[in-house]
Amino acid sequence: xxxFLAEIERRAFRMAQLxxxxxxxxxxxxxxxxxxxxxxxxDHPPSSWKPLFYSxxxxxxxxxHRRQTVRNRFRSWLDKPSDDxxxxxxxxxxxxxxxxxxxIQLQDAEFMxxxxxxxxxxxxxxxxxxxxxxxxxxxxxxxxxxxxCSESSVKTHYSRALEKLRIALKExxx
Amino acid sequence: MTxxxxxxxxxxxxxxxxxxxxxxxxxxxxxxAIRRKALQQSGKQxxxxxxxxNTKVWAPLAGVAFCSVMAVMFILPAQQATNPAAVSxxxxxxxxxxxxxxxxxxxxxxxxxxxxxxxxxxxxxLNSMNEATSRTA
Numbered sequence: 001x002x003x004f005l006a007e008i009e010r011r012a013f014r015m016a017q018l019x020x021x022x023x024x025x026x027x028x029x030x031x032x033x034x035x036x037x038x039x040x041x042x043d044h045p046p047s048s049w050k051p052l053f054y055s056x057x058x059x060x061x062x063x064x065h066r067r068q069t070v071r072n073r074f075r076s077w078l079d080k081p082s083d084d085x086x087x088x089x090x091x092x093x094x095x096x097x098x099x100x101x102x103x104i105q106l107q108d109a110e111f112m113x114x115x116x117x118x119x120x121x122x123x124x125x126x127x128x129x130x131x132x133x134x135x136x137x138x139x140x141x142x143x144x145x146x147x148x149c150s151e152s153s154v155k156t157h158y159s160r161a162l163e164k165l166r167i168a169l170k171e172x173x174x
Numbered sequence: 175m176t177x178x179x180x181x182x183x184x185x186x187x188x189x190x191x192x193x194x195x196x197x198x199x200x201x202x203x204x205x206x207a208i209r210r211k212a213l214q215q216s217g218k219q220x221x222x223x224x225x226x227x228n229t230k231v232w233a234p235l236a237g238v239a240f241c242s243v244m245a246v247m248f249i250l251p252a253q254q255a256t257n258p259a260a261v262s263x264x265x266x267x268x269x270x271x272x273x274x275x276x277x278x279x280x281x282x283x284x285x286x287x288x289x290x291x292x293x294x295x296x297x298x299x300l301n302s303m304n305e306a307t308s309r310t311a
Contacts, residue, residue: 001216005209010194013205027204034212042216112189134183135190162179165186 001042004049005034008136012057015131018119019061029064033057051138054146058128065124111172118168122161129154130161 009030016026033056041052119127125147132138132146133154144151197205 002209002213005212009205009209010197010202011190013197013201014190014194023201027201027208030205031208031211034208035215038212038215112193115186115189131190134187162183166182169182 001038001046001049004046004053005037008050008053009034011135012053015128015135016057016061018116018131019124019127020064021120025064029057029060032060050136051142051146054132054136054138055148058147061124061128111169114169114172115165118165122164125149126157126161126164129157130165133158 012030012033013026016029017023020026020029033053036056037049037053041049044052119130122130129143129147132143133140138146140151140154143154147154
């Protein structure tokens, strides 16, 4: 189990970071997913750990987005714009640009920045399906299990995500 | 998957993997701590979850406890209802008095039965019954 967690922890963190745009929230999500996997599924065969882990991770990311949606609704309700409110405050409240991670500005930074931007702008399920298929190498069946959707949905999400990335990264294609 | 698509996705995969190598040291330390914490949770299940996993142990115990509760709730009150004299302290005391071998003489005295019929059983009368019995003896 330790080797499995060590192998996937960085990718899981980057997936959660892409989905949330926040390092601390991503770490919390990864922690919850790891603890639940160890507590509930450590006696399962190791071959099933990867889809199970990503299923938990996906569920946690969705929960995070739901909570954010509710929080944003309350915030927009409480922070109704007043006449004396200036635009500077709004700029301060705006979330940081997701492409400005310091760790992706080493090599081929422009491509990476565009990739991050395109992935973060994607609908969540498209993003997750794409990352699970391309990055984690899960097949369609395991991706469907992890995402708790049908295999045809996985295919649709994947093809749409790929098309969006093609458009976003067309200037980097030969 | 076409060759173009494969090349494209491979490039994305490579770049994403490279980005994990550039995770800062603080985040890596936190990930390491998270992994340690998760591994420590192994076998640390909440007690109510263990009930479900140890059904063979808990099921008979739960059955015995359930039967005991049912017996206390239904069977004992039913017995009391069908034989109220058995639980009455006054009558019990009377029968004990009569059944005692030491007071055999009193039992054989017909006056005792006349007196017993006239006496209404109550805790106060029990003392007088005892005195009367000893006098008769």
